[in-house]
Amino acid sequence: MEQAVAAADTAWMLAAFALVSLMVAGLALFYGGMVSVKNTLNMAMMIFGALAVVGVLWIVVGYSASFGDSLGGAGLLGDPLEYFGSEKLLDAPTTPGLPPAVFSAFQLLFAALTVALIAGAVADRMKFGSWMVFAGIWALLVYFPVAHWVFAFDSKDGSVRGGWIANDLKAIDFAGGTAVHINAGIAGLALALVLGKRKVFPNPPRPHNLPLTMLGAGILLFGWFGFNGGSALSAGNAASVVVLNTLAAACAGMIGWLVVEKFRQGHATTLGAASGMIAALVGITPACGAVSPLGALIVGVLSGVVCCFAVSLKFRFGFDDSLDVVGIHLAGGILGTVLIGFLADPGAPNGVAGLFYGGGVDQLWRQTVAALAVLAYTFVMTIAIAKGLQLFGGIRVDDESEESGLDLAVHSETAYVLDHLDVPAKTGEPADPVAAAEAITTRAVAAAE
Template identity: 60%
Template sequence: MDAASTAWILAATMGVSLMVPGLALFYGGMVGARSILNVVMMTFGAVAVTAFVWTLFGYSAVFGDSYGGAGLLGDVAAYPGLGGVIVEDPAATLPPALVAVFQALFAAITVAIICGAVVDRVRFGPWLVFSAAWVTLVYLPIAHWVFAFDSADGAVRGGWIANTLAAVDFAGGTAVHINSGIAALALILVLGKRIGWPGQPRPNSVPFAALGGGILWFGWFGFNGGSALAAGNSASVVLLTTFNAACAAMLGWLLVERIVDKHATTLGGVSGVVAGLVAITPACGAVSPLGALAIGLAAGVACASAVRLKYRLGYDDSLDVVGVHLVGGVLGTLLIGLLADPAAPNGRTGLLYGGGFELLGVQAIAVIAVLAYSFVITWVLAKVLDRTIGLRLPREVEEEGVDVVVHGERAYDLDGHVHAPLAGIAAREQEVVASAEAVITDVPTAARD
């Protein structure tokens, strides 16, 4: 057991866990004041149901021996209930339980990202059903393709993208960001537009969104750096490239805003940081620090431009999941084919370093495969659920506000309303005060004095 690497992955896992409240705050700050609690609940709820899927059969489906060696899905009975991973493996450099929880958070974050595209129009209960079904049918197979490498002794065979195709995806550009981004688009097309779109509520708290983005940035160091699965040079390089890309993307996004809108906004700057983090996720172990700056700058410009297209193309992406995660993920994955530096931890050579077009072609195949599978299965799943249990909120709920109607709560009590459970107590207090005042009024003046 490698104690140093175990300590690093423990810390990285805690960093990734902070991405859950970070995402909730980032999304929550961008929605209207009547929807912030619903977004928080959708984020945390998606994480909660993923834990059940992952424990029962999800880890097995990703890291179990591939059925027939085809590289499409792992043996779902390999680690039933995760009972086997709690036993210490003398041959392992990391505790199996640590790898299991680290990867569980990847699955949870992926489905949680999708909710940002469809806020204000999804019923909460059916959203939880969708999350569990989506992780099962979409995330688990793709994660097996991308994250499951053949074991050194050949006893366990992994996914086809990681082994047969040998595409580069250090921390999940395909399995996490392209996957969630294209799934968000499919779900949007099934649900349709919000009432009143393209008009939309103003962000209820830009500082909340900025705080959430900062927490995501912190957690992303664990997300990318922890994917090295060891404490050493690879993890260190990944932290550097992750930092560079985020900073460059922020400047790229603000440049677009300044040219087009004549303003450099706070929300735009934070969104640029997230776009850069998305784009560098697959490439963080494949490029140089200069390459990371280039990827980040390209992502900032491309994603800032892409989010404006939703109005022209007519799809209602509430919080720009398609424009940031889909576009950023595709861009970062493909740019590996151009900018991969053989001196970087992945040791692959891109076109600009004399490697030819082969790596670019490999990356493109991985992108197309994930796009096609995720879109088709998500669209079919969403259609089935919408026709059976119903995904879309009733019109009157959308108009009145999701937080109050669905969750019985308000994020901000700006009207001075008494909370429902306390209403009876407050009314009783008023009766007591009125009775006391009446009694005092009947007492002679001298006695009152």
């Protein structure tokens, strides 16, 4: 019987891994459609580049630093040599259970996606080489330690010591509200501040391909069921509740964003629908195992509403968060993490009562401390990493490259080949493919208006 259960759990985790792996392409499409036609390929390269760098580091030292026995029992960092090179992960479990290799592969994607999310905050202006170096250093100095704090639990027999947030603080983060979304969101803010504003800010180019963004959002929703559901680590009731809560929140978040958008701007847009859904998915990520389906609706709609307002803060405070990483991932991650302290239902898989269920403020202060700790550590470390890279070679492209677009300037490619299309150009419009694509987009928008 135990072997059959272990086999079912392993099968579910392999399926969840496959779902999450598709989120890499989904994020590339989601971000890629939101940038100008001149930077689409660069955006995709930043996402896949993050996967490549973080994946290599994870195999060598990342898994060990994240899930190894805590150095000195302090709960700050796993022993980086315990699983160095991941060779120990070849061994099958001595008792029926999850093979460590599938767990490592699953968590590798968490690490890569967290780093990739940061790219959206610095789109259109960061050197690709500097981004690749930043991705590696940030994973080593920020993600791996924070993942240890949040995801590494003490072993049942006490022989392996995990992270301080998971075991000492006992904050709840089912699938990465702190380690993934707050972590990436505050890092995006720090890196954007060091990098500076785009030349076109505060009037950035329109998203060049909203159908691409919507497709990316749909793929991200698909993958998120593996992201959250797989974090249950078993094919049972917990995963089922988590998947239901994830979908419920996504639906409510979309409605919340669109309602605010309609009242503020008079239109409910496709970009708003996609953004509201992603905001809700961010909010429910830490809470998906702690709340009821009704609680998931509340988390979702509040995430959609709050994040819709939060994305406009960059114009008020003057920081250039290109694709709203701060407004969606930072704001949504904080909201979802803190709401657990209010909405946690003891009948949910985590089995903890929040303020509204008779638990008082006990869980609320734990959630708040966890969020603040990740905010402070990641902001300071990211600023330090970015400043260091700025001193050694710089991190921003030159003005000419920013103007011409990074697809051509950095990668010597364009996303679309338009020179053979029978599209008459107006007098004075440039004939090169990139400029032609922008002219076509401008005319289409003008005609629609």
